[in-house]
Amino acid sequence: MSMATTMIxxxxxxxxxxxxxxxxxxxxxxxxxxxxxxxxxxxxxxATSLASAAAAPPSSAESLVxxxxxxxxxxEALTPPSSWYTDPSFLDLxxxxxxxxxxxxxxxxxxxxxxxxxxTGRLGNVEFVVCRDDNGKIRAFHNVCRHHASLLxxxxxxxxxxxxxxxxxxxxxxxxxxxxxxVHGIRNFDVKEFGLIPLKVATWGPFxxxxxxxxxxPDQEVESDIAAKEWTxxxxxxxxxxxxxxxxxxxxxxxxxLECNWKVFxxxxxxxxxxxxYAHKGLxxxxxxxxxxxxxHEKVSLQICEGGSTNNANDFxxxxxxxxxxxxxxxxxxxRYGPWMDTNLVLPLGPRKCRVIFDYFLKDSLKDDKNFxxxxxxxxxxxxxEDIVLCEGIQKGLESPxxxxxxxxxxxxxxxxHFHGLLYRNLKG
Numbered sequence: 502m503s504m505a506t507t508m509i510x511x512x513x514x515x516x517x518x519x520x521x522x523x524x525x526x527x528x529x530x531x532x533x534x535x536x537x538x539x540x541x542x543x544x545x546x547x548a549t550s551l552a553s554a555a556a557a558p559p560s561s562a563e564s565l566v567x568x569x570x571x572x573x574x575x576x577e578a579l580t581p582p583s584s585w586y587t588d589p590s591f592l593d594l595x596x597x598x599x600x601x602x603x604x605x606x607x608x609x610x611x612x613x614x615x616x617x618x619x620x621t622g623r624l625g626n627v628e629f630v631v632c633r634d635d636n637g638k639i640r641a642f643h644n645v646c647r648h649h650a651s652l653l654x655x656x657x658x659x660x661x662x663x664x665x666x667x668x669x670x671x672x673x674x675x676x677x678x679x680x681x682x683x684v685h686g687i688r689n690f691d692v693k694e695f696g697l698i699p700l701k702v703a704t705w706g707p708f709x710x711x712x713x714x715x716x717x718x719p720d721q722e723v724e725s726d727i728a729a730k731e732w733t734x735x736x737x738x739x740x741x742x743x744x745x746x747x748x749x750x751x752x753x754x755x756x757x758x759l760e761c762n763w764k765v766f767x768x769x770x771x772x773x774x775x776x777x778x779y780a781h782k783g784l785x786x787x788x789x790x791x792x793x794x795x796x797x798h799e800k801v802s803l804q805i806c807e808g809g810s811t812n813n814a815n816d817f818x819x820x821x822x823x824x825x826x827x828x829x830x831x832x833x834x835x836x837r838y839g840p841w842m843d844t845n846l847v848l849p850l851g852p853r854k855c856r857v858i859f860d861y862f863l864k865d866s867l868k869d870d871k872n873f874x875x876x877x878x879x880x881x882x883x884x885x886x887e888d889i890v891l892c893e894g895i896q897k898g899l900e901s902p903x904x905x906x907x908x909x910x911x912x913x914x915x916x917x918x919h920f921h922g923l924l925y926r927n928l929k930g
Contacts (some may be wrong), residue, residue, distance in 0.1 A: 566594075569582065571921065579908065596625040604732040607622050607846075611751035612631070616637055617674065618633050619674075621657065629642065635661075640699065642698060653666075660674070677693075705725045705729040712728075735798050736829075746842070752868070759889055759892055760896060762855065766855060769891060771828055773804060780887050788807070800923075803827055803828075806826075825838075830923050840866075863877075
């Protein structure tokens with residue numbers, strides 16, 4: 502099947518993400534002057550590791566940013582150079598200026614559905630744990646013991662408290678230090694100063710969001726609507742109406758490790774269906790690709806395509822009448838097909854490796870239809886396997902001395918170009 506010209510609806514919202522923050526040193530001073538000495542030190546260390554406040558990222562990485570020009574019209578622009586996908590120092594810069602600023606999706610509320618549920622994760626060098634405490638409040642902390650830095654928890658499950666596997670220091674689910682073993686003789690030790698270091702957490706529909714940037718008190722709460730608007734910008738109502746659907750039930754999770762840079766996976770997602778008829782023939786047969794359209798918002802790219810839905814109730818139809826693909830900058834994707842929704846979270850594990858996490862949701866009325874569930878998961882898994890092969894092959898090509906930069910297909914790859922422009926503006930600081 503050949504691709505027809507894609508309809509492009511571009512809204513005049515192509516502006517850099519704005520964080521409305523003062524300088525990090527000023528913010529750090531503002532917070533730390535009110536803290537006990539030990540927490541002053543913690544805040545200083547956190548500001549250094551999360552925001553690189555004490556030293557600028559490597560100049561070599563910053564120089565690579567300028568190898569891309571987002572001001573050129575897409576018809577003339579070159580794609581970012583391969584160094585953006587291969588250089589270790591470039592990933593460090595991305596972590597500092599992209600991932601450690603603003604809200605990031607890290608999981609779904611079903612992982613912390615009941616009191617004492619928890620899950621852990623890692624973004625860059627930040628280990629975190631999200632839990633629901635005994636009062637039903639969702640909390641998030643750095644997953645690091647305050648004694649000698651051991652990780653407290655791993656995986657997911659249920660815990661009444663967090664006990665350090667190294668020396669037995671014990672923390673409540675609200676972060677308070679409950680027990681510090683063998684501390685007799687320590688001077689100037691205040692238990693209240695050695696609770697877990699909190700992270701700002703919010704939920705929106707089925708999504709759990711973390712903010713790694715700002716110092717917060719353990720009791721600080723964030724309204725979901727405020728967090729959602731900061732995360733999705735002007736697209737909050739569109740996504741709310743299409744993706745925050747109470748009739749959807751959480752189904753399951755799949756995780757994949759890909760031998761490619763995290764942006765390779767995002768680029769593939771954002772090519773306007775360009776690759777679908779060539780790489781995903783099964784998926785292409787269920788979509789009307791000549792109806793594909795892309796709309797650009799300041800933080801979100803929306804791609805919409807009509808499905809080849811059938812009126813025969815006996816036919817298997819996962820895609821429904823319309824497919825919506827929403828990319829939320831920088832690394833979260835929502836795919837809505839009629840009664841089905843899945844989300845993709847891509848996390849960098851290194852300059853040439855990433856983890857992609859798929860969470861699946863289904864209309865509650867279909868959750869007991871084992872045939873539909875099984876066939877839908879098989880369909881999705883086949884597409885993911887095809888994309889893995891594709892993305893890993895692209896990464897190998899990016900490593901080749903024969904390639905530096907490519908060109909955009911203007912009628913289909915506008916969302917990809919927008920993504921690269923947002924990255925450029927964030928990386929420039």
